[in-house]
Amino acid sequence: MAPYLFVGPAVLLLVAFGVVPILVAAGVSLTDLNIRGLGDPDRIEFVGLGNYLKLADDPAFWSALKVTAGFVVVGVPAIVVLSMAVALLLHQSGGRLARVLRSFYFMPAIMAVVAISLVWGYLLNTQFGLANHFLESIGLDPIPWLSSPGWAKVSVGLVAVWRATGLNIIIFLAALQGIPPEYLEAAAIDGANAWQRTVRIVIPLLRFATFFVTITTVINWLQFFDEPYVLTQGGPAGATTSISLYIFQQGFRQNQFGFASAGSLALFALIAVVTFIQLRVRRRQDDD
Amino acid sequence: MTTKGSRGLKALVNLALLGGAALTSLPFFLMVFAAVKPAQEAMTASLNILPKRVTFQYLGELFGKLDFGVYLRNTMIIVLISFLGLMFMAADGYGFAKFRFKGRGVLFGLALATMMIPAQVTMIPTYLILNRLHLTGTLVGIALPGLVGGFGVFLFRQFMATIPDELLDAARMDGADEWRVFWSVVLPVSRPILAVQGVLTFIGSWNSFLWPLVIANNQSDYTLSVGLALLNDQVAVNPSIQMSGAAVMVVPILVVFVVFQRHIVQGFVMSGLKS
Numbered sequence: 001m002a003p004y005l006f007v008g009p010a011v012l013l014l015v016a017f018g019v020v021p022i023l024v025a026a027g028v029s030l031t032d033l034n035i036r037g038l039g040d041p042d043r044i045e046f047v048g049l050g051n052y053l054k055l056a057d058d059p060a061f062w063s064a065l066k067v068t069a070g071f072v073v074v075g076v077p078a079i080v081v082l083s084m085a086v087a088l089l090l091h092q093s094g095g096r097l098a099r100v101l102r103s104f105y106f107m108p109a110i111m112a113v114v115a116i117s118l119v120w121g122y123l124l125n126t127q128f129g130l131a132n133h134f135l136e137s138i139g140l141d142p143i144p145w146l147s148s149p150g151w152a153k154v155s156v157g158l159v160a161v162w163r164a165t166g167l168n169i170i171i172f173l174a175a176l177q178g179i180p181p182e183y184l185e186a187a188a189i190d191g192a193n194a195w196q197r198t199v200r201i202v203i204p205l206l207r208f209a210t211f212f213v214t215i216t217t218v219i220n221w222l223q224f225f226d227e228p229y230v231l232t233q234g235g236p237a238g239a240t241t242s243i244s245l246y247i248f249q250q251g252f253r254q255n256q257f258g259f260a261s262a263g264s265l266a267l268f269a270l271i272a273v274v275t276f277i278q279l280r281v282r283r284r285q286d287d288d
Numbered sequence: 289m290t291t292k293g294s295r296g297l298k299a300l301v302n303l304a305l306l307g308g309a310a311l312t313s314l315p316f317f318l319m320v321f322a323a324v325k326p327a328q329e330a331m332t333a334s335l336n337i338l339p340k341r342v343t344f345q346y347l348g349e350l351f352g353k354l355d356f357g358v359y360l361r362n363t364m365i366i367v368l369i370s371f372l373g374l375m376f377m378a379a380d381g382y383g384f385a386k387f388r389f390k391g392r393g394v395l396f397g398l399a400l401a402t403m404m405i406p407a408q409v410t411m412i413p414t415y416l417i418l419n420r421l422h423l424t425g426t427l428v429g430i431a432l433p434g435l436v437g438g439f440g441v442f443l444f445r446q447f448m449a450t451i452p453d454e455l456l457d458a459a460r461m462d463g464a465d466e467w468r469v470f471w472s473v474v475l476p477v478s479r480p481i482l483a484v485q486g487v488l489t490f491i492g493s494w495n496s497f498l499w500p501l502v503i504a505n506n507q508s509d510y511t512l513s514v515g516l517a518l519l520n521d522q523v524a525v526n527p528s529i530q531m532s533g534a535a536v537m538v539v540p541i542l543v544v545f546v547v548f549q550r551h552i553v554q555g556f557v558m559s560g561l562k563s
Contacts, residue, residue: 002466003392006383010376010436011395017414017433018402024413038419086308093301103546104309107316110541112495114516115534119319121520122527130318133333162312170552194297223406226497230517244408251412252502264409271406 022268029261038257051262061263063238064246067153071242072221075157079217080210083165087172088198102173109166117230120159121146146232149239156227156240163227164220168213175209176202215278222271243267319538322531323347330528346532356536358508359515363494366431366511370493373435374485380436381444382474386456396445403438407498415502425505433499434492440485447481448474483551491541512537 029051031037037044055061086105090098108116124131124145132142145155179202187197203210225244228234234241234249241249247267251260318337322330323346325339350356383389384396414433415424423429451474459473475482500511510518516533545552 003383003387003389006379006387006466006470007395010373010380010441011399013373013376013432013436014399014402014438014441016417017410017435018405018438019398021410021413021417022405024416025409028413028416038416086305089301089305089308093298093305097302098305101305101309103549104313106545106549107313107542110491110495110538110545111316112513112516112534112537112541113497114513115319115537116315118516118519118530118534119315122322122531123315123318125527128331128333130333130335130337134335137335162315165312194294219406223408225408244406247408248411252415257412257416261412264406264412268406268409272404275404 025261025265028258029265031258033258033261035255038255047258051259052266054259055262055266060238060241061243061246064241064243067238067240068222068224068242068244070153071157071160071224072218075161075221075224076214076217078157078161079164079168080214082161083168083213084172084203084206084210086165087169087176088202090169090173091176092194092198102169105169106166108163111163113226113230116159116163116227120155120231124155147236149236152232152236152240156231159231160221160224160227164217168217171213172206172209175206179205211278211282215275218274218278219271222267222274243270316538316542319531319534322527323535324532325528327526327528330526330531346526346529347536349529350533350536354515355507355510356512356515356533359510359512360536362427362509363511363513365427366496366500367490367493369428369431370435370489371486373431374440374482374489377436377440377485378444378475378478378482379470380441381446382448382470384441384445385448386451386453386474399438399441401438403442411498411502418503424503425509426503427509429503430496430500430509430511431493434496440489443485444478444481447478451477480551483548487544487548487552490544494541495537 030046030048032045032047032050090102090105093101111119123129126132126142126144126147129145131145135142144151146152183201183205184197187201192200223244224242225248228240228242228245229248232240234245243263244267247260247263250256250263254260314337321337321339324342324344326341326343327346329340380399384392384399410433418424418429418432421429423432455473455477456469459469464472495513496511497513497517500509500514501517504510504514512533516537519530519533
């Protein structure tokens with residue numbers, strides 16, 4: 001009996017809030033469940049694949065898909081390269097200074113998203129924000145950070161990159177600590193300089209960490225939600241409405257639970273397919 | 289390798305790191321200093337982020353005029369509940385690591401599979417489930433969906449698999465029952481992984497925003513993050529009180545992180561990400 005008592009509570013919770021919701025979502029996505037149906041189950045109607053067809057017909061869904069794809073294409077390389085570069089520099093520096101600075105780089109990762117939105121809102125404020133005041137003081141024009149569609153994309157993307165690097169830097173640092181120093185000493189004796197050692201030995205040895213960071217970063221961008229939700233509410237004119245935000249708005253703002261569930265399952269399928277492709281590519285590379 | 293070239297390189301590396309750290313942490317310091325600026329000063333464009341005059345008026349207002357005392361209490365209750373979840377994950381990891389039983393492979397696979405499910409997929413059904421259980425509008429309802437996670441279970445299992453069986457058997461021979469073995473042998477040995485998971489649990493539950501926002505109906509159930517979101521419309525009027533509220537949320541987390549940061553890096557090393 002003992003093992004079941006040990007694993008019981010956690011497994012029960014994982015099933016209740018991980019597995020069951022998927023099944024519920026699948027079921028609800030075939031109905032027209034909304035706020036009225038929530039109060040009176042008799043008013044829920046089975047609509048078959050109607051919600052999915054409606055989804056495919058909704059230009060706002062395709063727009064959200066395009067916005068999300070844009071963030072993935074630009075954001076994934078930005079986060080992977082930036083966090084690897086900082087981790088390499090921190091590792092190279094070593095010592096007490098690097099340990100202290102590590103905390104500074106991690107700071108954004110532990111800040112609550114609401115606090116982030118207020119602080120960045122203040123920083124990017126067009127009347128008295130530090131960012132525009134700085135631009136003006138060096139003779140540049142102020143920027144409509146959150147009010148023009150193009151700049152709003154840049155701003156929420158920037159905040160997301162700023163926030164995501166901390167954890168990935170730590171993951172790369174942990175991987176760097178696992179590289180045997182003998183490898184680098186041997187290369188140094190053979191006359192390889194610091195740059196060559198980094199590019200030819202260290203970065204290839206970080207392959208697994210790089211893969212892990214890439215795959216989680218792709219998933220995170222596909223689920224991109226927090227920054228646009230708190231900074232722009234998806235605006236202006238839907239420029240920063242990601243798929244997740246679109247689903248949330250349909251579900252909790254419009255109370256179209258059935259329709260939103262169809263959207264969330266489409267997102268789940270998308271994430272599963274993208275992750276599967278990445279795993280396949282990685283396996284093929286390992287075989288070579 | 290203390291040649292002139294490598295010393296020059298080191299100085300360059302440190303300089304780049306310092307610049308990057310300053311830029312990364314700028315929003316944090318902007319927040320802390322604006323929190324103690326008089327509102328008039330905080331609303332004046334200036335490159336000087338340091339306050340000319342320091343006031344704690346807004347910090348006082350949060351707890352006096354506004355209900356931040358209640359929000360803080362609720363947040364701490366959520367954190368406490370989430371530590372119960374930490375114990376569940378530890379027990380779960382132990383069960384999977386050290387026992388052979390029917391259905392083990394399936395259940396562990398199930399636990400891992402939940403990691404791949406995006407929050408937005410489970411959001412609406414979870415709300416419907418909590419609604420059915422009459423847990424919407426309660427602190428338990430806020431904490432429950434995030435109580436255990438597949439990743440935490442996985443890390444605990446990985447760590448506990450390395451505990452030697454002889455250690456457990458010795459305790460059993462001394463007459464300890466299974467709970468005693470877990471409580472007095474396994475948990476103390478697992479301190480490193482408990483530290484990592486404890487810190488991550490603390491940060492996650494303290495900062496959680498979406499569930500408290502969706503589930504809480506009354507102001508008396510609001511957490512710090514929801515209370516802070518209510519200050520959103522103050523930006524043009526009083527950024528100082530916004531920054532004070534943000535600082536109340538961020539500074540305690542920062543202290544916890546700085547105290548435990550070595551454990552966090554070690555935790556990731558242990559979890560096998562180095563290979």
